Amino acid sequence: MKNKRRILFVVWSLFMAFPAWLFAQNAAAPAASGSTDDTNLVKWLIIVAAVIIVVAVLALFKALNSMLKIQEINALRELGMEEAAQKLAAERKVSWWRRMMERWTDAVPIEQEKDVLFDHDYDGIQELDNKLPPWWLALFYITIAFAVVYIFYYHLSGMGMSSQEMYAQEMKQAEAAVAEYKATHGSGLDETNVTLAEDETALSIGETVYKTNCVPCHGGQGEGGIGPNLTDKYWIHGGSIQNVFKVIKDGVPEKGMLAWKDQLKAEQIQAVASYILVKLQGTNPPNAKEPQGELYEPEETAAPDAENTPEAESDGGE
Ligand code: HEC
Structure with a gap:
């Protein structure tokens, strides 16, 4: 029963995401030839929208799932199968979210805080000897890895452009665009800005x-x-x-x-x-x-x- 629902959920979210993905492909196609900021923006908006849709469907399924569970529990109770109902209810309590939270925070439950309490006390302020939360530690390691890659890419390998180089390149592109504009449209002199030439x-x-x-x-x-x-x-x-x-x-x-x-x-x-x-x-x-x-x-x-x-x-x- 549970597995069936899960499979249904995955199929359904893929089904929902597919048109959005197609859309993004279409929006990205002109960007390859024209490469305008506008089409890129549209592409990203569509991707963000697709992510929002998937998350919304996820939440809907979760709500549906827990409603079904509650009904199941109630039905079992009505049939007098109290033991089975309790087992289901207990299963429900340790939710996926809860398990994730526990794994990623690695926090000591309040009831066991005594065990990790340091024995110093500053004006009533005490300290717990908690482990570093894994989510935080993971971010920390990611930043270190990122820094290594960054320094290699931008400062050692010569592959990445510095801000100055990027600026210089953009200025060059802009100059080329101005030159091209002048070649096709003249110097930009027209009836709105023309002055009397007296020399x-x-x-x-x-x-x-x-x-x-x-x-x-x-x-x-x-x-x-x-x-x-x-x-x-x-x-x-x-x-x-x-x-x-x-x-x-x-x-x-x-x-x-x-x-x-x-x-x-x-x-x-x-x-x-x-x-x-x-x-x-x-x-x-x-x-x-x-x-x-x-x-x-x-x-x-x-x-x-x-x-x-x-x-x-x-x-x-x-
Ligand atoms: C084929 C004939 C012809 C040629 C060649 C010609 N024009 Fe004209 N131009 C006219 C006519 C006809 C008018 C009047 C338009 C109207 O009545 O609105 C006129 C009007 C003008 C006016 C506006 C006059 C006003 O009273 O507002 C200017 C300025 C002018 N021409 C400048 C030029 C210049 C400079 C050239 C050369 C680069 C030139 N024209 C070549 C026929 C010509």
């Missing part, structure tokens, strides 16, 4: 970019043509460096203004936008196209958009 090098780069790409539609001097006049103070999409950068980067495809983000690097867009604002604006060339859009006043429009000001963004730079 001559940038402005001459801007001029070259303008002369090569923009003249057919905006005119050799920015006077306008198919595209609007870029020398006046009127702007359809706003006249701040951020606005101009964005319109060049993303374009206005439905109105015939190309998006230049694939042809030009962010720095080149910054340069040409700066060239327009610093060198072309206010030049009043002949044959200028009539103003389009709204008059742009730098003080008014720039202020409310505090997030886009270069100062606010400066700490987010490289």
